[in-house]
Amino acid sequence: MNNFDPYSINNILNxxxxxxxxxxxxxxxxxxxxxxxxxxxxxxxxxxxxxxMEHDxxxxxSRINNLITKKKKRTLIPFLRIAAGIVIIVGIGSLVIFKSIHNITHKEMAKNNSPKEIIDSLPDNYIPQNKARAILDKFEEQQEKDQLAHVLSEKTKIKEESIIKSEEKNQAKTAGKMSEITLFADEDSELVAGLEIQEDIALLDKQIVTFEKETEDDNAKLKEPATDPSVMLQPITKASKLTKNLTVTIQGSVIDIDTKEPIIGATITQNEEGAISDIDGNFNFEIKDDSVIQIAFIGYKTQKITTTELLEKKNTIELQADQIALQEVVIRGVASHQKMEATSAISRIEPNKQPPENLSYTIRTKNARINYNSGFEKHAEPEGGIDEFGKYIELNSKLSPEKNMKVILEFYVTSNGTIGNIRIVKSDGKECENEAIRLIKEGPAWTPAENNGSLIRELVNLKIVFKN
Amino acid sequence: MNQNTQHTLIRQYKTSKKLEVLGELYQPYMPLVYGVCLKYLKNRDAAQDAVMDIFEKLAMELLKHDTPDNFKTWLYVVVKNFCLMKLRKDGSENRAFQKMSVEFMDNGFSLHPLDESDEVDFSPALVECMKKLKERQRKAIELFYYKKLCYKEIADQLKTEEKKVKSDIQNGKRNLKICIENQIIDE
Structure with a gap:
């Protein structure tokens, strides 16, 4: 069939x-x-x-191709989501952390340290230090102006960006200079998302700063994003760690929303991993990604929250008592099964009536074959065995057919060895039927079958072939 | 595509779970699958949907089962069962599907002696059995296997339809097989 491919669709169409x-x-x-x-x-x-056909x-x-590519995209999206989620957590996390740290440190820092001192206090191997200093020198020259400078460095595989803002604030208290250096370390893979977050945070900081400027409220200082670089370093290292390991441990507590009492034994789960709140309602929990966290306890409504919501709630989860009373439970016994409706196969096995394993048994020789279906211990057989029987047929057959002729007969061999009820199952003609019956009747005696120690009648299926 | 490439593709799919790999395996058979679906469902839209559904079904079934020895015959069984299920629409689909596909997978398809080679063998058993065939079946088989005429020509010569020729050949083949097997027992 040479080079012709019968499965090529062109050939089929042709x-x-x-x-x-x-x-x-x-x-x-x-x-x-x-x-x-x-x-x-x-x-x-x-x-x-x-x-x-061709059109279809x-x-x-194209439908198959669509399906394949669609599935491909779909599998990509969760990864992007997780990556984006992590970046958001990192961003918000670092903001929260540096704000809280700033609340404590800012006052003294602002009082005691000029930006120059702050930068000088940085370790020498801190790369942007020199650059920051150069920028600071500039600030000192033009103290009354707001400054925004970006310093980008691609050394050591890490992209670092420092945004330095300086602002004149309170002449009496300090040198009146606030500086903020924001640094972000991003892995290449998250560069895009990371940059967006950076921009957002930078924007946010700007807004806060302008707001403060307008109100000129002294207290606003506490919220100011101005900070010193050494403090800033902390959230950054934390942030880069987080993106690498994708885990962060959260300490939180579960309380009743009305009584504010701790709930003991509530389960906090995310992605099938979880924690249980202790006697004070507190828990330590490792967040692996941004998927939904579920908090559940008997008698309370199960809460599902995202990691960001959890952070917003300051890691305190308030559960609402479930108002629905348990309903009466009715237990019923089912007496019968509908076979059609059952999800598994149902069959009834009668004890002690299981059929013996090997029911069918065959012995054969060149021109004869005997089939048994009884499963008795010993089967009825012509004396001398099947081979002798075959020879007897061959020697005594009076037929000399032009082609092979066969007869299948069934008969009983009774418990005393006599043959009865001979029946033709199939034959190639009347003459071979009669010859077969004659041969059986005149042939060797049969030994009866035996089962459980006693002789027993057995049905025998015999095939005889008269060869030409 | 030979069986080895198919096996490698299936193995690749099992480890990577990539639909492109499965597509590579499935696409060559899509016309056939579509044809079978058309035959049973008798509706173009339903058949097209079935071709897509079967692809998704394959994506799952291949992961569950061992690599079938012969992907083509396996696929044929899957397609046929899918169509039958669709037509029947009751009963638990998956259970029956699995049951049937396992049953069929074990049997495989054994080649008919006539189809084993291009050369027609004239074993005495075959010749003997040919004589026992019905006239119509015998003629069709002779023309097809010995004279190498295509269905259409046979239909013209015997003044009947192509469909009839096809079924005569298939039935004749089946009868021949039974007859030959009986002879082998006898000898």
Missing amino acids: YLRDKLSKRERYDLDREISKDPFLEDAMDGFAQLAPEE LLKLD
């Missing part, structure tokens, strides 16, 4: 259009007769015009 050569057509017919799959398919194709197949091809 077959339907009757455009194949005789030889090719035959090859395809051969394949159809050989392959039921192709045969069925051809039956189906016959329902359509070749043009319709093209349509199917």
Whole structure:
């Protein structure tokens, strides 16, 4: 069948259009007769015009391709989501942490340290130090102006960006200079998302600063994003760690929303991993990603919150008591099973009536075969065995047919060895039937079957072949 | 595509779970699958949807089962069962699907002696059995296997339809097989 491919769709279409050569057509017919799959398919194709077929197949091809690429995209999205979620957590986390630290440290810092001192106090290997100092020198020259400077460095594989803002605030208290250096360390993979967050935070900081400027409230200082670089370093290292390991441990507590009492034994789960609140309602919990955290306890409504919501709530989860009273439970016994409705196979096995394993048993020789279906311990047999019986048939047969003729008979061998109820199951003619019956009747005696120590009647299926 | 490539593709799919890999395996058979679906469902839209559903079904079934020895015959069984299930629409789909596909997978498809080679063998058993065939079946088989005529030509010569020829050949083949097997027992 040379190079002709009967499965090529072009060949099949040409077959339907009757455009194949005789030889090719035959090859395809051969394949159809050989392959039921192709045969069925051809039956189906016959329902359509070749043009319709071609159109449908093209349509199917594009549908399959769509499906494949769609699935591919779908699997990508969760990764992006997780990555973005982590970046958001890192961003918010660092903001929260540096704000709280700032609340404590800012006052003294602002009082005692000029930005120059702060930068000088940085370790020498801190890369942007020199750059920051250079910028600071500039600030000192033009103290009355607001400054925004970006310093980008791509050394040591880490992209660092420092945004330095300086602001004149309170002449009496300090040198009146606030500086803020924000640094972000981002892995290349998160560069895009990370940059967005940076921009957002920078924007936020700006807003806070302008707000403070307007109100000129002394207390506002406490919220000011101005901080010193050494303090800033902390959240940054934490942030980069987080993106690498994707875990952060949260300490929180679960309380009743009304009584504010701790709930003991509430389960906090995320992605099937979880923690249980202790006697004070407190828990330590490792957040692995941004998927929903579920907090559950019997008698309370289960709460599902995101990690960001958890942070907003300062890691305190308030559960609402479930108002629905438990309803009466009715337990019923089911007496019978509908076989049709059962989800598994049901069959009844009668004890002690299991059939013996090997029911069917056959012995054969060249021209005879005996089949038993009783499963008795010992079967009825012609004396001398099947081989002798075969020879007897061969020697005593009066038939000399032109071709092989066969007879299948069934009869009983009774417990005293007599033969009865001979019945023809199948035969190739009256003459061989009669000859077979004669041979059996005149032939060797039969030994009866035995089971459980006693002789027993057995049905025997015998096939005799008269050879030519 | 030979069986080895198919096996590698299936293995690749099992480890990577990538639909592109499965697509590579499935797409060559899509016309056939579509044809079978058309035959049973008798509706173009339903058949097209079935082709897509079967693809998704394959994506799951291949992960669950061992690699089938012969992907094509396995696929054929899957497709047929899918269509039958669709037509029947009752009963638990998956259970029956699995049951049936396992049953069929074990049997495989054994080649008919006539289809084993291009050369027609004239074993005495075959010749003997040919004589026992019905006239119509015998003629169709002779023309097809010995004279190498295609269905259409046979139909023209015997003044009947192509469909009839096809079924005569298939039935004749089945009868021949039974007959030959009986002879083998006898000898």
